[in-house]
Amino acid sequence: MARRPGRDYGPGPRRPWRPPAADADTLMESRTRPRLPPTEAPPSRIERLCIERGLKMTGQRRLIARVLSEAEDHPDVEDVYRRALALDSKVSIATVYRTVRLLEENGILEKRDFGGGRARYDLADRGHHHHLIDVDSGRVIEFADKEFDALAQRLAQRLGFDLVGQRLELFGRKPTEAPRTTPRRRAGGDT
Amino acid sequence: MARRPGRDYGPGPRRPWRPPAADADTLMESRTRPRLPPTEAPPSRIERLCIERGLKMTGQRRLIARVLSEAEDHPDVEDVYRRALALDSKVSIATVYRTVRLLEENGILEKRDFGGGRARYDLADRGHHHHLIDVDSGRVIEFADKEFDALAQRLAQRLGFDLVGQRLELFGRKPTEAPRTTPRRRAGGDT
């Protein structure tokens, strides 16, 4: 990695620009919507949950809550940050981190780790589900399966434990598709 | 570090998830080896694998290979580093990182992520298995299950994918025992 001697611990450039395919999800939330001043928009789903829990609602939190409520994928903090910026005012990434953590601590978000070093977030009330990650595109597909849940229960039992949580991720590849294109890193094409 | 949306840097993205290698062999190596001086000790299991693959064997690599071969848990880099230091000479943690990555790239180790921010490593030829984590003690129990493997296969198929990898982790708690809130986090109580 390039490294300039004499360069002090400067402003850390963050992540490289995402490949174009990342826009698949940007699309869904950039849909035309009247640009209302933040205060006039109807409360997002997450905002309602926050109020229920007595969290102080500031402009930034409302904004982040909106972005997360509208996301249908599993955005990382950077994604949330970018979408928030695009949507409206200026937020600091530190605030995004803080808010996302707050929401997680309040059971509103769930933190996921699909590898790749960044945490990704998911609305908690979407219900119990698992993920299949397309290793070629990075796309994430959600699914649920009763049979698996029962099996997990049984497995834990067999080992002498009560099941209190589980994590199942499948990694797959589309069979007939051209297999050889550049294996895309964990880019954004997530659903 | 402050972040600015304006700039980007080169090769940021890490390697995409690498499907875990499956293997048949399941015999767990027991640590019943005589403690000989490092240079005279018989080649560890990992060392043999390295030689097979034509990797250059240095003193440090032999040492790290030995530590990993003898480990029956899922050590993180720090653990490997400490054990290597205790066992013999001075290694740099950078070398541990480099070696562990080399071994992973050569299919000898598998990288695991049980949360907690540190990667943990596991001999690849221990065979295909999953983990149950005792949430009270942090202990990790390995298990394998044919029925699950078949189910995973079927689930992927149903979603239109070929299964190339999977990750299953169960989190459990001992039922009858007093649910004592033992300090869990990385205390080393790992199996």
Add this chain to the structure above:
DNA sequence: GTACCTGCAAATGTTTTGCGAGCAT
């Protein structure tokens, strides 16, 4: 008014890397 928020920059913790020196093949 007061306790909590925010933005900024600096700090953290983990992992990677440039560099010159050293070692395996």
Add this chain to the structure above:
DNA sequence: ATGCTCGCAAAACATTTGCAGGTAC
């Protein structure tokens, strides 16, 4: 020989935090 390795320190990054000024309630 010579190309791969090593140790060291610094870089790279994702994430957290201290602080001073603002804001929700």
